[in-house]
Amino acid sequence: MTSTPFTLRRPVDTDGFAVNSLVERCKPLDTNSVYCNLLQCSDFGDTSIAAENAEGELVGFISGYRPPSRPDTLFIWQVAVDSSTRGQGLALKMLMGLVERVAPQGVHWLETTISPGNDASEALFKKAFRQLGVEYSTRVVFDRATHFNGLHDDEVLYRAGPFNFQTA
Template identity: 50%
Template sequence: MSKIESIKKGSDLVFRKPESEDGSEIWKLIRRCKPLDENSMYCNLLQCDHFADTCVLVERDGQVLGWISGYIAPSEPETFFIWQVAVAPEARGLGLGKRMLRHLIDREEAVECTRLKTTITKSNEASWALFRSFARSLGGELSDEPHFHEEDHFDGHAATEHMVTITFPEEARAAA
């Protein structure tokens, strides 16, 4: 049985809050998920330690297959902000990204959240597909607008990031 066939069974996937000891494995996963921006290993360690309640790690038999880092915005406590989504190449096509997003917004820590935000460059087709599919699955409304501009914020070194907002429908929040 191939790795992908084994993963598809899905019954042994573990969705959990990360621990500080997971930081280096998450860093390694992100390095394998081009073209994701690589943060320092220390940043991933801090995400695991300080933001565990709003991050999710997915593993199977101790192998890290998925990761989402996020936080509840201090200035907008009704907003769950997704920083980064990583799915191991061998686990792609299984809906793992969408399952991780759902796992996060279903947590007790997100009960007051009425929307999800993230930033995506126009060229990142995989992220657009994930967040559009997630919005549809919730019956939520997705909107976007340029937010961090190539010249104003990145000094021309990175593409403009669009702020994507998914507003949750009332019935979805009531069900959670």
């Protein structure tokens, strides 16, 4: 498969609807409201990243934030990559680009939650942890029975770091 050139950039509020459409196409991601995606692109734009193809179409998006109680941590909420661009390493490029952008602001830890069986997400984050040269730990943070009334799989927290991006 030929690699397509991508432009990585900070999202803006006008990306919100396109992000919502992208997430809807990326099963099994949980969809959010367009309003939520607007907020991810505006209020959380500094900790999120968008990817466009050569035609200017949004083909990738990572939403993240810095938890108020852990400002040294980047928590990744969702990673969405359009099926037309899968297999080209876009998710890892976006993730590492985002880490590079926030690291100078004192971010030294990376967190995400992954449901058991989501092999693609596990592989992505383990590859990123290897590139960052850090160890990681896991624990169930949201339990299927306790937090989701049995209607959603567990969410396992992956926490990795500390990293110093300049030397990673």
